[in-house]
Amino acid sequence: MVWRRFPQVNLANLPTPLEEMKAVSRDFSCQVYMKRDDLTGLAFGGNKVRKLEFLLAEALDQGANAVITEGGVQSNHARMTAAASRKLGLEPVLVLGGRAAEEKRGNLLLDDFLGARVYFCPLSDRKKTMKEVGELYEQEGLNPYIIPTGGSTPLGTLGYLRAAEEIKKQEQVLGLEFDYILAPLGSGGTHAGLLLGKYYYGLRAKILGIAVERRDFRPLVEDLFSQSVGMLGMEMKMEKGDFMINQDYVGPGYGYFDEATASAIRYFARQEGILMGPVYTGKAGAGLLDLLEQGFFPPGSKILFIHTGGTPELFAWNEFEPGEVDK
Numbered sequence: 228m229v230w231r232r233f234p235q236v237n238l239a240n241l242p243t244p245l246e247e248m249k250a251v252s253r254d255f256s257c258q259v260y261m262k263r264d265d266l267t268g269l270a271f272g273g274n275k276v277r278k279l280e281f282l283l284a285e286a287l288d289q290g291a292n293a294v295i296t297e298g299g300v301q302s303n304h305a306r307m308t309a310a311a312s313r314k315l316g317l318e319p320v321l322v323l324g325g326r327a328a329e330e331k332r333g334n335l336l337l338d339d340f341l342g343a344r345v346y347f348c349p350l351s352d353r354k355k356t357m358k359e360v361g362e363l364y365e366q367e368g369l370n371p372y373i374i375p376t377g378g379s380t381p382l383g384t385l386g387y388l389r390a391a392e393e394i395k396k397q398e399q400v401l402g403l404e405f406d407y408i409l410a411p412l413g414s415g416g417t418h419a420g421l422l423l424g425k426y427y428y429g430l431r432a433k434i435l436g437i438a439v440e441r442r443d444f445r446p447l448v449e450d451l452f453s454q455s456v457g458m459l460g461m462e463m464k465m466e467k468g469d470f471m472i473n474q475d476y477v478g479p480g481y482g483y484f485d486e487a488t489a490s491a492i493r494y495f496a497r498q499e500g501i502l503m504g505p506v507y508t509g510k511a512g513a514g515l516l517d518l519l520e521q522g523f524f525p526p527g528s529k530i531l532f533i534h535t536g537g538t539p540e541l542f543a544w545n546e547f548e549p550g551e552v553d554k
C-alpha cells in the first residue's frame with residue numbers, strides 16, 4: 228500500500244468504527260453512516276491524529292526536539308499536536324491567532340494541561356509569528372519541526388489516503404458502496420487525502436466538503452492533491468464532479484456558533500447520543516441534515532459522514548449562545 232512507503236508513528240486507535248445512524252436513516256429514507264474519527268484516541272481524538280502519524284515520524288527522523296504549529300485560539304489541531312508531541316517526548320509550541328482568552332476553556336484549557344508553550348498573535352500574523360518563534364527556539368539550541376495550518380501538507384494528506392483504505396475494507400464488510408462521503412472542510416488535507424484514496428482504492432463515493440469558513444477552497448484542495456500525487460510519484464487526475472464544496476453552512480463566519488449548528492448538535496445528541504463540536508462537525512452536521520431535508524441526495528443514497536472530532540470546542544461555552552468561539 229502506497230502510504231506504507233512513508234514512516235509513521237503509532238498515535239491513533241485504527242481502524243475507527245463505522246456505524247449506521249439508524250435514526251437519521253429512518254428520518255430521511257437514506258442510509259446514513261458515520262465514521263467515528265472522533266474516537267481515534269489521543270487527548271479526545273479527531274482527524275488530525277491521522278496526519279500527525281506521518282508528520283511526527285518525519286520530525287523524529289529529522290532529530291527534532293520541539294514541534295511548532297499554528298491555529299485559532301480553540302484549535303483542535305494545536306491541542307492534538309501538543310498531545311502527540313508529549314507522547315513522543317517532543318516540546319509542543321503553539322502559535323494561536325486571536326485574542327488571549329481571559330479564561331482558559333475548551334481546547335485552550337487542554338493545551339495548558341499538556342504544558343504547551345502558547346504564543347498569541349493577531350490572526351493575520353500567524354505565519355510571521357511562527358517563523359519568529361522558530362528562530363527563537365533555534366537560537367536556544369532546540370531543533371523545531373514546523374507544521375503548517377491543520378497539518379495539511381502532502382505528507383499529512385497521507386492520513387486520509389490511509390483512512391480511505393479503511394473505508395474500502397469497511398464497505399466490503401458491510402456489503403455496500405457509499406455514494407457520498409461528507410466531512411467538514413477547513414485546511415483541505417482531509418479532502419485531498421480522501422480524493423487520493425477515492426482514486427487509489429476505487430471508492431465510488433463523491434467527496435463533499437462542508438466549508439467552515441468562506442474562502443476559495445477549490446484551488447487549495449486541487450493544489451494539495453496534485454502536490455501529494457507528485458510526492459507519491461503517481462499519475463492521478465482529479466475529475467470535476469468527484470469533489471463538491473458547499474459553503475451554505477458557514478453562518479456568520481469561522482468559529483461562529485449559530486442556531487443552525489446548535490440545532491444539528493442537539494439532533495445528533497438526542498437521536499444518536501453523539502456529540503459534535505460547534506466549529507467543524509456541528510456545521511457539517513447542519514449541512515448533512517439540511518441537504519437530506521432538501522432532497523439533495525437521491526432516495527436510498529448511501530452516505531458516509533466523517534465525524535472528524537472537535538468535541539472539546541463545546542466546552543468553550545457554558546451554555547449555547549450565538550457568538551464566536553475565539554471570544
Ligand SMILES: Cc1ncc(COP(=O)(O)O)c(C=O)c1O
Binds near residue numbers: 273304411412508
Ligand atoms: C474537528 C475538525 N474537523 C475538521 C477539520 C478540517 O480538516 P482539514 O483541515 O483537513 O480540512 C478540522 C481542522 O482543524 C478539525 O479540527
